Amino acid sequence: MTETLLDVKDVVVEYPLKGFRKEPFKALKGVSLDIRPGETVGLVGESGSGKTTLGRAVLGLAPVTGGSIKYRGQEISKATRAQRKQLSHEIQVVFQDPYTSLNPSMTIEQILTEPLTVRKVERQAANKRVAELLDQVRLPHDAAHRLPREFSGGQRQRVAIARALALDPKLIVCDEPVSALDLSTQARVMELFIEIQERTGVAYLFVSHDLAVVRHLSHRVAVMYHGEIVEWGDGEQVTGAPEHPYTQRLFMAAPIPDPDRQAKHRADRLRLLELQREQDVQAGAA
C-alpha cells in the first residue's frame, strides 16, 4: 500500500491584525489534504483564497495555529530551526516570480551551491552537482558564471527549479511557478516539471490560479475558496465535472480560445449563474 508523504489535517493559519484585542485574520480555516510520493496535487483558487498560505505553511513560512502537518508521520508544523534544516533535504520550493526569487547579485553557481553548503558538500562535488542540475533543467554549463539578470523569465525559472532539486527533495511546493511566463515558455517549463517527476519520483504541491495548468499537471486537485477547500478529488473529475457551485463558476469563467465555442460557453455561464442565483434564493426562502 502507498504510504502518505504529506498529511495536512485541519490546518489553521492566523495572522494577528494591528489593534488592541482585534480578532486575528484567518487565512486558513481548517484545511486537510494529503500527498503521496511521486504525486502532483494541484491547488486552485483565486487571489485571497489561501492557496499560497497553505504552501507557505508546509514550508514553515506561515504561522500554523491549529491542526497538524505531518511529513512521513512526523509533525512539522512546529518544527524548530534545526529540524527545518533537516527537512530542507525533503521539502523544497519554487516560487512564482522568477525575478525576485533569485538574488540579483549572486551568480547562478552561487545560487545553486547555496543549499549544498548546508550539507557541507565539498567544493569539487558541489561543482559537479551544479553541472548535473543545469543538465537536468536544460541550461548550458556556462550559465553557471552568469548573473540572473542575463536570463529570460523562463530561464530564471529553470534556475529556480534547479535550486529546488539540488538536495534531492521528495516534495516540491510550487507556488504559481508558470504564471509569470509567456504562453509557449509556460508549456515548456510545465513539460520540464513532468519530466523531472517521472525521472526522480518527486511529489509536487502545485499552487496555481489557472485551471488549465493544474489540470494538465495534477493527479488530484483541491479547490480553495475563502480559506477552505471546497472540492477535493481526482483531477479529471474536479476539472471535468465539478460538483461544488464555486468550482462550477470558476470553471465556466475561464474563456475558451475559440470564438464559436466561447460564445456558447459564455451563454452557458450566464445560465449557470442564473440557476445558482435561483437556488440561493430558494435556499434563503426555505
Add this chain to the structure above:
Amino acid sequence: MTATPLALPTTAVKVSLFRRLLTHPTGVVSLLVLFLVAVASALAPLLATHDPNTASLQDVLAKAGSEHLLGADSAGRDVLSRLLFAGQFSLAGALLALSVALVIGVTAGLIAGYYGGWFDSASSWLTGLTMALPGMVVLLAARAVLGPSMWLSMMIFGVLLSPAFFRLVYASVTAVRNELYVDAARVSGLSDFRIIGRHILTVVRAPVIIQSAMVLGIAIAIQAGLEFLGLGDLNIPTWGSMLNDGFINIFKSPTLVLWPSLMIGLVCIALTLLANAMRDELERSRGPVKKSRKAAAAAAAADAEGAAEKRGAAAVVHPDEPAGAENSNAGELLLEVTDLGVGYDQPDGSTTHVVNHVGLTVRRGEVHGLVGESGSGKTQTAFSILRLLPQGGRITGGSIFFEGKDLAHLSEKEMTRVRGKRIAYIPQEPMSNLDGAFTIGSQLTEPMRVCLGLSKAEARNRALALLAKVGIPNPERTFNAYPHQVSGGMAQRVLIAGAVSCEPDLLIADEPTTALDVTVQAEVLNLLRELQDELNMGVILVTHNFGVVADLCDRVTVMQTGRVVETGPVRAIFNNAQHPYTRQLLDAILEDTAPRGQYTTAGHNPAEKTAEPKELKGVTS
C-alpha cells in the same frame, strides 16, 4: 524531448568598483587626492623636516623660505611638518568616528530590520532621540565632563552619526527581508547568520560605502570645527588647531590660515565627489555619453539599415469575411496605422527599434486584438497611438491616421485634446492607476469637467450613473470611497467607467483583465462587450490570452519581436493560421490538453511510463 540547451545572451563583464572608478573622471581625481593626502600623512615622520611640536622663539611667524618651507606659526613651529602630522591625527580621528558609527549603525540596522520586534521599536526610538540631539552641544558637554581628548570626542561623534547608517541599513533590510530569495534560503535550511551575510549584507553594501565617504567628510569638518573653537587636545597637532592659530594671527601672517583650510577643503570635497562617483558607478545612474555628431550620424545610418533588415518577410494577411456573415466590418475606418516604427535612444547615440513597420486598422464598432508574447511590441504600439511612450521612446517613422489627422505628427497641445476625449485608455494594473490620495468620485468627475465642461453637480450625477452602468452595486458608496477600500475588480470597473465617461470613439485596453481573477475577468469582459455595443466604439485590445481574444475580438493582429506576423478576422486566425509563430502560440494553449490522469503507485518508478495522454501539443524543444 531533446536536450537542447537554451541559447544565452552574451555575458556582461563584471568589473570591480575600484576599476570602474578609475574610468570615472571625478572619481579618479578625488581618489588621487585622497591617496596623496593619506600617503603624505602616513609618511610624515620621513617627510617632515622638523618636529611638529618643537617651539622656537626665533622662528615665530617666520616667512616661508629655505628654513621653513611654508613658514612657521605663532609658536615658531614648522607649518609643513605640522600639516603632515596633523593629517595623521585628523584622518585617524575621522576614521574612528566612522568606525564607531558603522559598527553601531550597521549592526543595529541589520538586527532591527531583519528580526523586527522589540529591538526594532527600541532602536528606532533611540535613533529618533539621537537625531534630535544637537551634536555640537553634546560634544561640548562631553568635553566639559570628560576632558579635552580628541579620541573621546570623535567616538562620541561616531555614536551621534550612527543613525545615518542605522536608517539606511534598516530601510534596505526591511525592503529585502521579504524577498522570495530570502524565503528560498530559509527553506534551504540556511542559518540566519548566513542569510544576513550572503543575501542581506550584499544589498546594503553599496549604500553603506557611499554613505561612509559622506560621513568621513562630515567627521573631518566637525572635528576641525571643534579644534578651531579651541576645544581640542592641545598636545596633538590637527588641522583644526592650526586653523585656530592661523585665525588668531590672520593679520600678522595671512598664509597661516590658508594651508590647513586648503587641506580640510580639499579632503572634504574629494570625499564628497568620491561618494558621488561611487553612487554613479554602483547605481549606474551615469547619463548618456555625448558622442560626436559624426559618430551619431553613423549610428543612425546603421540603425536605418538594421531597421530595414528587421522588416523581414511580409506579414500573412487574411481577407475579410464576406459581408453579411458578421457585419462588424461594415463600420467606417476609424484608425489607420501604417509603417509605424518606435525606437528608444540609447546612451551611445544609437536607437533600439522595438516596433518596425507595423500596420493596423480599426473600424468603428470593431474590437481589434493585438496579441503577442512579452517583448513583441504590442504595448509599445498601443502607447504610441496615445503618444504616451515611456521616457526615451519616440515614433521613428510611419503614420497614425485618426479622424483624418496624423497623430504621429500632432503637437503635444493638439494631442491633449484627442486623448481622453476621443481616445480613451484602460490600463493593466487598476490599483496603480488610481491615486490613493483622492476619492474615486473626484478622480472620475475631474476629467469630465475638463473634457465635457460639466458643472460639479452634473459631473457627479453622470459619474454615479456610469458607476451604476459598469455594475457597481452601491455607486454612492464607491463614489465616496478611496481606492484602497475597493477590490481589484471594482477598481477596474471604475477605470472603465472613467474611460467611457467622455464617450470616446476609440478605446485602447492594455491587458485589461490580466491582473484580475478569472471569475472577475469574465465579468469585466462582459461589461466591455456591453459598453462597446452600446457606444459603438472601436477597441484595441492588447492581450496575451487567446481566451480573451476569442471572447471579445472581431479581428486579430499577431505580433512578434516588433513586427506584425499575421492579421485577419478572428475565425481565420483561430481556424486557419498560416504563420508558424501564430501556430506555435495556438499550439501552446493548454485548454484542450488531456488531464494528467490517475495517480499510480508505479508512477514514480522511472522505468515504467504510465498515464500517457499528457503529451503537450506543439512543444518544440
